[in-house]
Amino acid sequence: MIIVMQKNIDKALSRAVEARIRELGYEPHVIHGESREVIGAVGDERGKMVLQSLESMPGVEKVVPILKPYKLASREVCPEPSRVEIKPGLEIGGNELIVMAGPCAVESEEQIVQTAHAVKRAGARILRGGAFKPRTSPYSFQGLEEEGLKLLAMARAETGLPIITEVVNPRDVELVARYADILQVGARNMQNFALLKMLGQLDKPIMLKRGMSATIQEFLMSAEYILAEGNRRVILCERGIRTFETATRNTLDISAVPVLKEQTHLPVVIDPSHATGHVSLVPSMCYAAVAAGCDGLIVEVHPDPEKAASDGPQSLRPAAFADMMIKLKLFADAADRSLPGVGGSL
Amino acid sequence: MIIVMQKNIDKALSRAVEARIRELGYEPHVIHGESREVIGAVGDERGKMVLQSLESMPGVEKVVPILKPYKLASREVCPEPSRVEIKPGLEIGGNELIVMAGPCAVESEEQIVQTAHAVKRAGARILRGGAFKPRTSPYSFQGLEEEGLKLLAMARAETGLPIITEVVNPRDVELVARYADILQVGARNMQNFALLKMLGQLDKPIMLKRGMSATIQEFLMSAEYILAEGNRRVILCERGIRTFETATRNTLDISAVPVLKEQTHLPVVIDPSHATGHVSLVPSMCYAAVAAGCDGLIVEVHPDPEKAASDGPQSLRPAAFADMMIKLKLFADAADRSLPGVGGSL
Amino acid sequence: MIIVMQKNIDKALSRAVEARIRELGYEPHVIHGESREVIGAVGDERGKMVLQSLESMPGVEKVVPILKPYKLASREVCPEPSRVEIKPGLEIGGNELIVMAGPCAVESEEQIVQTAHAVKRAGARILRGGAFKPRTSPYSFQGLEEEGLKLLAMARAETGLPIITEVVNPRDVELVARYADILQVGARNMQNFALLKMLGQLDKPIMLKRGMSATIQEFLMSAEYILAEGNRRVILCERGIRTFETATRNTLDISAVPVLKEQTHLPVVIDPSHATGHVSLVPSMCYAAVAAGCDGLIVEVHPDPEKAASDGPQSLRPAAFADMMIKLKLFADAADRSLPGVGGSL
């Protein structure tokens, strides 16, 4: 932390700040500027947030944090990229580009099994589908809940694809964990710390979505909640942030990919469906995400989007998904990523 | 909903859209424009969100929602302002301006009881204090939990002030409800729908804070979750939204007060402490909020901000709070609001 | 500037940064942290931006600016509030609250003269009206240009009200200055530096509107452009910033008032009409702005808003404006501001 003192003030105020820094267990270090003093506080980084309260002391103009407040999520602690194993032979964060696909919500056995076969055929390695749906309106379809989980498990049994599905209530963590291969935390729950702590105690991979207005630093702090409880299998997912632009549902923050790659060792996945909200924009955002260096994609696919219970306008039909995968292979090659099972004969 | 068709397309596509609108239980109504058709869908408002999926049909350019998706929260359903009773003789949403004050977090018996006496003396009618603290960092102080609730109850017993405190986990709703007079939903949990649904089943007032990047419409949809479960005692709280500006912690959306007053019957409270993040900005934002027409304020007060476990820089000292209340009385008078127990002898 | 070095790097990299700091004319000051070095650069503040380029040197993690980059606009240089004289006996920034009112665009002699009389009667001290209109669409009404300036001068001659009007092209500065008492820089031109420099050479008051997405610091840097050329009569105007919220045209950043009051000596005016975009929200935002401590208001008033050439939905009718002024007087009193000529007999 850097404590910036006001201009031309009584030196006694600076001395009081120095004393308080020492009291809190840090070492003050004064720089005498032309017209004001600036005090650095040296010491263990993790507890430094308490220094923020110095802003209330007389004579202090502001307190500027210098270091990142996360630790386990940081590249400095773990310089090598983490690979998160989903099942033997399938990991996210390695050389293979992992595509997860499926409907926004599980609606029926036919819908989910048919979609699972279709996305598998096109090269997806993981099946997505929501059983617990957080919806803006209480009058919207809220998901099939445990019934939906059972249908997902059925689709897995038929296709061999592992399943990723969202959990929204700490109470349901155990239930969802019985069925899912990866538990997803949605954007609205990125700072549902009670949920994060419970997931940190599981022995299952967690995909954490960035909150709609979360900074990258806050995103990593939420990952830190899971990591700090002992679960190191965390996958990050950028899914668009809220901005003033209304042409897209959200604004895909594509530069979050290289920023995250610099700051953290955790794998990074992109969700172009929620980011854009329009199916016509999804393929080009898949290509861009891979070119930017992401480790995977999660894409909404629905056999009949105009009848979807939710998110129809952003869901690809299976044929369009298959076409996208073939073109994606070209970009995966350019990015030096493998995408097995796609476009083999090209 | 208004369905805008693409320009110069085959009429058969429009007819298919009309058929699908009927299938979903609505009545299509076509406007023939100069170069395209626009189709209105008439019928019950609440289920209309399913019409959004028409955007996936061929020939559709976009689907534009026309009406508000909330109902119980709306002025159209309940034209008179609601008054939420906290205890006999104390309600939010009536003529009296209600000020809630206290520390961000409950830290000790001495701290909370001393603060309670001080804020009561200055004219506050409700004591605030956090026992469960959602913190960005897992390494920050997370609150005293049930011990904190007990200390709040002790402060209430000593001063007679009802207490408001946050609940973050659906699991704790019953516990918090045993102690609190008002349960608060924090900004990070505005779309924690599992929590909202449980609170909707309580017989206690709920103060719902606006999410950092929630639109006013989404804010009202979250209120609707509580109302739809049967609990009509909902208080709304604007606490700043996230913008590009960094001079303040958040940007207080003061115009949300008159917008909410037009759209909903629910009372509106302002939190200037979280909105600004700097104590020097809090008093003027209290005055502005009252001038804008809010029903109450919730203000952070701490006896020793530079030693606060959280949010020190935005906490008023008791003396500064008392000064603010005296000046606030002038603005309450101008707004034709009573503020009993303040500045009587002026 | 604070230069943060990367963790555990070769000390030679830090020494190179120190050398470069000296080369640029500053004094380096090293703090040895637990795992990295942090280097402060001490010296003249204004040129410090060149230090930002150190971020390109090997081993540098980031460069953090500590001080404000403006000088003439700053409270530190000029601790007393500035009063900007408009004409003898009329100044902005003194005890009197100054209300400017009039139509968005000058449309006809009848319209502007009639409005001028009406707003004067209600207590406005300055007449606003646009002759050069920056419009988003090339197909929208672009203003009457010099003809509009002449009509404004006519309205001034009839009522004695000084006039404020916008200038958008450096070429027109001289022309507009021949007619206007205050020249306005619109939000879209806040960083039109060629225009700002020319206005800095005038002997006329300038009202500078904050850009739609300008930080407060950038806003003050734009004021600095005018001040640095020698014109010290600068008035700042907050008119709403762009956010994700769509219920209002922009989001009025009301906390900008106390922030600006802390950082600068320049007077601050609020434009509630452009900030909200809806006439029903304007009066409460006027009251809030005064309670927050602004020095003046600029309000759109039109005799016939549904026939206005621009901004009808946000223009008050003269009668509504007069009602607002009477209630505003109560808030001006509470804020200890005079508002002569309003509600005298109440």
Place this chain on the structure above:
Amino acid sequence: MIIVMQKNIDKALSRAVEARIRELGYEPHVIHGESREVIGAVGDERGKMVLQSLESMPGVEKVVPILKPYKLASREVCPEPSRVEIKPGLEIGGNELIVMAGPCAVESEEQIVQTAHAVKRAGARILRGGAFKPRTSPYSFQGLEEEGLKLLAMARAETGLPIITEVVNPRDVELVARYADILQVGARNMQNFALLKMLGQLDKPIMLKRGMSATIQEFLMSAEYILAEGNRRVILCERGIRTFETATRNTLDISAVPVLKEQTHLPVVIDPSHATGHVSLVPSMCYAAVAAGCDGLIVEVHPDPEKAASDGPQSLRPAAFADMMIKLKLFADAADRSLPGVGGSL
């Protein structure tokens, strides 16, 4: 336009709105909903903005625009992509991916000529360099002005690369046009309509940068200003928008590429340097932009970034630029774009 009436109002109010719609030259078309009327206004699209003023009429809840307000920029008017010729054999918007590169500011003959040779060797087809620099601070380097233009012309003479440079003042349009092959409008001037109108009268290509907080629709309206004056050679440039995220200078809105490609026929270029502000993020954003479908890139390259007069931290060194170009070729191939002169022997 769609005019939404309030609920349960006197039908006479709707009839008055209908009459006013006819008066303005449109045809009203009423839809009778369950509890309110909705009125469509049919007629010529370009003048429709005047209908917005109906929002001031009694009984009107809101006015919703349905159609795009631009025309010449629109795909509907010009379905085929436009190719903008820079010189014989060099066009933007065709199959070839065009890379423009060079320093933020022209600083000296040596700097610009050396950079020109380096970027040409690496495969750039156009040289960028600023002679007139709009800078946030009046105390920052403001560019070499005409001297800078001469140095650019010298670099062109030496290398044959056409030059692109910014113009900020309508007064300088003629001067800059004498030297430049493409005139650039910077983000801060996107709504400097006086400048846009003058550029619309030139017979030179114009590259228009998106404003920091401009919606895509506003961006296209600014292009429309140039097109409407007769200059059809407009190139659009996305360079990052302002959001709450601070890890990057701005947020690159990568989805703007496919959105623009759907809505307009004009070519789209990406500026990853200003968008990110950090050199380490530039290459991956170049790859992503090409994958997303852009027609070109504009990249900052400086021989000695730590000594750059501006934007050092976001400028690639020539060697890093050359490396990036070689990898870019792979993504250009995947996107089926040619990039002649790069990586030929790979």
